[in-house]
Amino acid sequence: MRLTVPLALLSVLCGCGGGGTATPPPAPTTCPIPIAKANPTFAADLLPALQSSCGSAATSCHGGAAPTGHVSYSGTPSEVHARLVNVVPASAPPGGGWFLVKPGDPAHSWILxxxxxxxxxxxxxxxRMPQGAPNLCQPTVTTLSAWISAGALDN
Structure with a gap:
């Protein structure tokens, strides 16, 4: 009798979750933008691409509060944007005029x-990033460059 009540409760709880199966997270990819976008936005296009190919989880190189990769892609789009745009990178050569993202200047944007x-x-x-993974596909790189060229807006 004692075993019957917990099993019944467990079956009710599992049955309430839409079948009891969780949707697995999307697999990491190095081609998150398979077709280049001429007018990308940061929140809808770039941040999801960076998170899916470079990480945003606390266990990834670019996730959490103290990322080993020097910049975190965790947080709201505006928080991540503030950590990228017009920020001098921790790991770039000195005197090169580098910024993680320099609006309007892809050639001096360290991320590129x-x-x-x-x-x-x-x-x-x-x-080259993403470390230990295939290179980012050209449409993703082209989209990132287009966003930077257009002013790297927080949109």
Whole structure:
């Protein structure tokens, strides 16, 4: 009798969740934007792409409050935008005019350097991102560059 009540309660609780199966999180990808976008927005296009290919969970390189990857993609779009735009990177060569994202200037945006160069900034400044994964696909890189060229708006 004691075992019957907990089992009945468990079956009721599991039955209330829409079948009892959880939707698995999407798999990480290095092609989160498979078709380049000419007018991307940060919140709808760029941040989800960065989170899916670079991480935002506390256990990822770019997640949590103290990320090992020097910048966190965790938080609201405005919080992440503030940590990226017009911010001097911790790991870029000095004197290069680098910013994580320099609005209107993809050539001095460290984020683009990091995802397009095997030795970003020259030897000694890390490796191409995402580390340990295939390179970002060209449509994703093109979309990121278009957003930066258009002023890297918090939209």
């Amino acid at each position: 350097e990091k995802v397009t160069q095997d030795q970003p900034g020259g030897s000694g400044y890390g490796t």
